[in-house]
Amino acid sequence: MPTTLMIALDGATHTILDPLMDDGTMPFFKQLRDGGARGVLKSTDHPLTPPAFTTMITGRSPGRHGLLDFIKGEDDGEQVFFTLYDARDNRCETIWAIANRLNRKVMALNFVMSTPVAPVCGYIVPGMTHWKHLRRHMHPPEFFEKLKAQPWFDPKVMCWDFDHMEKAISAKPEMAPSEWVRDHIARERQWFQVMRFLMKKDPADLMAIVFDGVDKVQHVCWDLMDPATRPAHPDAEQQETLALIRQYFSELDGFVRELVELAGPRAQTFIVSDHGFGPFIYTVRLNQFLHEQGLLFWKDGEAADAEGLNLDWSRTVAYCPTQSSNGIFIRVAGNGRPGIAPERYDEVRNGLIAKLRELRDPENGQPVVKDILLKEKHFAGPGGRLAPDLTLVLVDHGFVNTSPGARIVERKPQVKGTHYPDGVFLAHGAGIRKGANVPTLAMVDVAPTILHSLGLPIPSNFEGRAAVEAFEAEWLAENPIEKGPPAREETDSPATAPAAAEAASEDAKKEVYEQLRALGYIE
Numbered sequence: 001m002p003t004t005l006m007i008a009l010d011g012a013t014h015t016i017l018d019p020l021m022d023d024g025t026m027p028f029f030k031q032l033r034d035g036g037a038r039g040v041l042k043s044t045d046h047p048l049t050p051p052a053f054t055t056m057i058t059g060r061s062p063g064r065h066g067l068l069d070f071i072k073g074e075d076d077g078e079q080v081f082f083t084l085y086d087a088r089d090n091r092c093e094t095i096w097a098i099a100n101r102l103n104r105k106v107m108a109l110n111f112v113m114s115t116p117v118a119p120v121c122g123y124i125v126p127g128m129t130h131w132k133h134l135r136r137h138m139h140p141p142e143f144f145e146k147l148k149a150q151p152w153f154d155p156k157v158m159c160w161d162f163d164h165m166e167k168a169i170s171a172k173p174e175m176a177p178s179e180w181v182r183d184h185i186a187r188e189r190q191w192f193q194v195m196r197f198l199m200k201k202d203p204a205d206l207m208a209i210v211f212d213g214v215d216k217v218q219h220v221c222w223d224l225m226d227p228a229t230r231p232a233h234p235d236a237e238q239q240e241t242l243a244l245i246r247q248y249f250s251e252l253d254g255f256v257r258e259l260v261e262l263a264g265p266r267a268q269t270f271i272v273s274d275h276g277f278g279p280f281i282y283t284v285r286l287n288q289f290l291h292e293q294g295l296l297f298w299k300d301g302e303a304a305d306a307e308g309l310n311l312d313w314s315r316t317v318a319y320c321p322t323q324s325s326n327g328i329f330i331r332v333a334g335n336g337r338p339g340i341a342p343e344r345y346d347e348v349r350n351g352l353i354a355k356l357r358e359l360r361d362p363e364n365g366q367p368v369v370k371d372i373l374l375k376e377k378h379f380a381g382p383g384g385r386l387a388p389d390l391t392l393v394l395v396d397h398g399f400v401n402t403s404p405g406a407r408i409v410e411r412k413p414q415v416k417g418t419h420y421p422d423g424v425f426l427a428h429g430a431g432i433r434k435g436a437n438v439p440t441l442a443m444v445d446v447a448p449t450i451l452h453s454l455g456l457p458i459p460s461n462f463e464g465r466a467a468v469e470a471f472e473a474e475w476l477a478e479n480p481i482e483k484g485p486p487a488r489e490e491t492d493s494p495a496t497a498p499a500a501a502e503a504a505s506e507d508a509k510k511e512v513y514e515q516l517r518a519l520g521y522i523e
């Protein structure tokens with residue numbers, strides 16, 4: 001039976017990886033690229049980690065699967081309440097579950113939004129989980145004891161550390177970028193060792209892992225990594241950070257080499273990213289814009305709440321809940337609820353679109369809004385219920401800012417990194433074409449490609465296609481694309497969560513909020 005290795009690099013982009021392959025930092029990736037197939041993998045319309053990864057592993061767009069952001073706001077009419085999205089919000093069957101019911105064993109390590117964890121034949125170790133909750137959030141739970149018996153295993157290093165995160169928050173940067181990179185080197189070593197341990201002791205048919213340090217390092221250190229902004233004469237701290245970034249990618253190259261070798265010569269390896277990366281130039285204060293339009297009101301004299309918002313819900317009729325959403329929610333009145341009159345919805349929304357398109361770079365007068373996504377078009381489907389009415393695509397693909405401020409649009413004092421649509425697709429191994437350039441793929445194409453690699457039929461309700469250009473003609477002749485029955489999709493309750501799942505505890509929520517704040521997803 002064929003073995004498939006799926007290595008997801010959160011936020012990986014060809015513009016960063018290619019030079020590292022060519023300058024000798026990532027010699028094994030160079031082998032994979034030159035001896036395999038390569039292409040651009042486009043992210044979801046809004047290139048954010050939770051929706052993009054969920055699309056990657058379900059083959060369905062966000063309007064179908066319903067996992068749209070890190071934080072979910074629900075309007076009870078009086079005010080908006082915030083909770084964390086989790087695996088229960090995903091309405092569509094994952095490739096782990098699909099492969100399982102077709103008798104394939106799986107392992108999935110460090111994927112976000114995996115909790116509460118769904119039992120599978122194989123292993124799931126969730127990403128973005130506090131180390132204190134790791135034991136009860138992994139499957140099977142007893143696997144934690146096996147890991148604990150390993151001398152190298154340290155859950156505090158593998159998971160994000162709360163105290164460390166607080167230091168890294170950009171508003172009070174007590175943690176130097178070099179320390180940030182060093183932490184992520186140590187984290188990736190942990191995840192790599194878990195994967196290697198499993199591949200040696202109990203391999204599966206589909207073996208998948210996320211290395212998310214790529215995203216984290218690029219968020220904080222983009223200005224050093226991009227030749228356009230790299231300082232000509234880096235100071236001592238910058239030199240140290242640059243050396244550690246090189247070490248990070250060099251170690252990642254070694255990890256992937258060892259995993260590919262362990263998978264054996266008959267395996268197929270796919271390297272994919274949930275989105276690309278690029279320079280983050282503008283601060284766009286979206287709630288300040290809505291305030292100036294007379295649609296949003298701040299609460300007087302009160303500290304911001306946990307989400308970083310400080311809104312008077314009795315008067316606010318349009319708001320942006322999270323920086324990561326890039327979205328505007330419009331509240332529609334009814335039954336005594338605050339909001340705009342239903343018959344004015346189109347007029348208000350069209351007015352906002354026109355005004356947003358007028359927002360300009362104060363220095364060169366160029367528009368800063370590249371596109372505006374409509375809920376009914378870009379989040380069509382039952383999973384789009386909680387999507388924003390409008391989602392902004394900025395010219396720098398940056399996330400918006402939710403805080404008040406004197407100016408709506410400003411250039412950031414220092415260029416940071418942010419998510420861009422063009423991510424990475426590399427394929428290598430038995431039956432994979434050598435030196436092939438694959439046409440641009442969509443995120444919905446990953447799941448059918450992985451299932452096809454496993455020798456499984458592609459569910460009829462999948463929205464994408466297998467990346468046939470990545471496979472050799474002879475291999476495809478022996479392994480033709482097969483269509484199968486539809487994958488499960490829930491009409492009411494999500495597919496993947498166990499019935500007894502519990503809500504995230506307050507400290508787990510606080511932990512995630514600190515992570516999101518450090519990365520600029522919330523204020």
Ligand SMILES: [Zn+2]
Nearest residue numbers: 010011049274
């Ligand atoms: Zn990501």
